[in-house]
Amino acid sequence: MTQRPPDGAPRYPAVVPELRHPAGTFDVLPPESGRWVSLVTTFARVAASAGYGLVITPTFEDVAVFQRVGESTDVVRKEMYDFDDRGGRHVALRPEMTASVVRAYIQHRPAAPWKVWYAGSNFRYERPQAGRHREFHQVGIEAFGSADADLDVEVMALGWEYYAALGLRRIDLVLNSLGDATCRPGYRDLLLAYLLEHCAELCEEHQGRLGDNPLRVLDCKKPECRAVTAGAPRQTDHLCDDCSAHFARVRAGLEALGIAYRIEPALVRGLDYYTRTTFEYTGLALDGAQNAVGGGGRYDGLVAEMGGNETPGIGFALGLERILLACDAEGLAGDGAAGVEAFVVDFAGGEAARDLTAELRAAGLRAERSFDGRSPKAQFKAADRSGASIALVVGPDEAAAGRVTLKDLRRPPAEPGRLQRPPAEPGRLQRPPAERAGQVTLAREDVVAEVCRRVRARAEVG
Numbered sequence: 001m002t003q004r005p006p007d008g009a010p011r012y013p014a015v016v017p018e019l020r021h022p023a024g025t026f027d028v029l030p031p032e033s034g035r036w037v038s039l040v041t042t043f044a045r046v047a048a049s050a051g052y053g054l055v056i057t058p059t060f061e062d063v064a065v066f067q068r069v070g071e072s073t074d075v076v077r078k079e080m081y082d083f084d085d086r087g088g089r090h091v092a093l094r095p096e097m098t099a100s101v102v103r104a105y106i107q108h109r110p111a112a113p114w115k116v117w118y119a120g121s122n123f124r125y126e127r128p129q130a131g132r133h134r135e136f137h138q139v140g141i142e143a144f145g146s147a148d149a150d151l152d153v154e155v156m157a158l159g160w161e162y163y164a165a166l167g168l169r170r171i172d173l174v175l176n177s178l179g180d181a182t183c184r185p186g187y188r189d190l191l192l193a194y195l196l197e198h199c200a201e202l203c204e205e206h207q208g209r210l211g212d213n214p215l216r217v218l219d220c221k222k223p224e225c226r227a228v229t230a231g232a233p234r235q236t237d238h239l240c241d242d243c244s245a246h247f248a249r250v251r252a253g254l255e256a257l258g259i260a261y262r263i264e265p266a267l268v269r270g271l272d273y274y275t276r277t278t279f280e281y282t283g284l285a286l287d288g289a290q291n292a293v294g295g296g297g298r299y300d301g302l303v304a305e306m307g308g309n310e311t312p313g314i315g316f317a318l319g320l321e322r323i324l325l326a327c328d329a330e331g332l333a334g335d336g337a338a339g340v341e342a343f344v345v346d347f348a349g350g351e352a353a354r355d356l357t358a359e360l361r362a363a364g365l366r367a368e369r370s371f372d373g374r375s376p377k378a379q380f381k382a383a384d385r386s387g388a389s390i391a392l393v394v395g396p397d398e399a400a401a402g403r404v405t406l407k408d409l410r411r412p413p414a415e416p417g418r419l420q421r422p423p424a425e426p427g428r429l430q431r432p433p434a435e436r437a438g439q440v441t442l443a444r445e446d447v448v449a450e451v452c453r454r455v456r457a458r459a460e461v462g
C-alpha cells in the first residue's frame, strides 16, 4: 500500500492502469516498421524522378478546409474527426490530403506548375473494424497548373511505377472520365431521371438520398443498387467535345507507355471534386470488397471553389495499409529494416565497442553493439539476432595486443528440401576457438577498412 502523502495530495493507485494505443489506431515496431520505411523512401524516389517535391501540411486544419470540398461525402458528413480546441476553434484532423494541399497552394501562391508529394496520416471517426482504422496512412502526389492530358498520364504512370518498384505485379488500373462543368450537369440530370424511375429498386440509403449526389449511387456496393446502375447511362457516352478529346489523349498516352487499363463507368470515387480523369488502382491479389490500393483524379474546379484563382489540378493518394496487404498477398515479405552490417562484441571493458561502432558508422556502415557489460555469450547472441554478417571481437587478449578478431557470422544457407539442424542448446553456446575458419585477427588500426572491404564485397555478390 502507498502511504498517504503528508500534504494530503491525491494518492496514486498502487496499480497503474494499462496504457494502450487508442481504439482504431496501431503501433508499428521494428522490424515491421522497416517495410514502412521502404514504402516511403521508394515513393520519395519515384516522385522525385518526375520533379515532385515534398510538401508538409498540418495534421489538423480549420474544419472549413474540408467542409468546402465534400459536403455530400461520407467522410465529411459522418466521419470527420473534428472538435473544438481550447481556444474555441473548430478544427478537424485531416480526413484526406488534397484539401490541405490545395489550401497551402492558395495560401502561398507558388509558381505553376506546382508538383508535390506527401506522406502522412489521415483520420476518420467511425467505429473501428477490420481494415478500417481511425488513423490511416497515405502517400500521394498533387500537380497544379496544367490541364494537359499528358499530365494525367504522367500522374497515373508514377503510381504504376511505384507499385512496380515495390515488386507488386497484380495491380489493375481502372479508368473513367467524369466530364466537366460543361457536360456533367446534363449527364447528372440524365442519371437522376433514370435512378428516379428505378427508385424503389435502390438500396434503402439511396432511396432517401438520391438528390444529394446521384453519382454516388454508381459507387454503391449493395446488390440492389448494382442491379439498377448496370443499365444506367454512362458519363463516357455523354462527354462534351473537349472532355472527349482529353479522354482520348489520356488513353493514347497510357497505351504509348504500355500501361494496361480498364474503363469502368461506375468509377466515381468518394469525393465530389473530381472532373474528367478519375482512376483507381486495384490489387488483384486482395479480397474484392477492399481491393483498392490507391486512386485519384483531376479536380480542375477545386482550387477556385476553395477561394483561389481558377487552377487545374490532378493527384492521387495511395493507402499504405492496403499496399502492405497486397504485398503480403503477393508473397512480398519486403526487405524489412536494413539490419546492421557489423556488430562489436567487447568483453574487455567496452571502450573498443564505443570507439569502433563510432568509426564504423563514420565510415558509412551500420554498426551495433551490446551495452551493460554483458557476457560474451549474451553478446554473441545479440550479434546473431542483429543480422550482422561480421562480428568484431575484442576480449582481454585482443585488447592487450591492440588487435581485433573478425568473425564471419554468415551461416551457410540451408540446403533446400532438407531439415535444418536444430539450434544448439543455449547452455552450450560458446565462443568458438580463435583458430576456427572464418576468423582472422587484425591490428586495431586496420580493422575498419577490412570490415568495409568485406561488406562491400558481400554486397556485390548480392
Ligand SMILES: [Zn+2]
Pocket (backbone or CB within 6 Å): 202, 203, 204, 205, 206, 217, 220, 221, 222, 225
Ligand atoms: Zn445504394
Ligand SMILES: [Zn+2]
Pocket (backbone or CB within 6 Å): 179, 180, 181, 182, 183, 184, 239, 240, 241, 242, 243, 244
Ligand atoms: Zn465536358
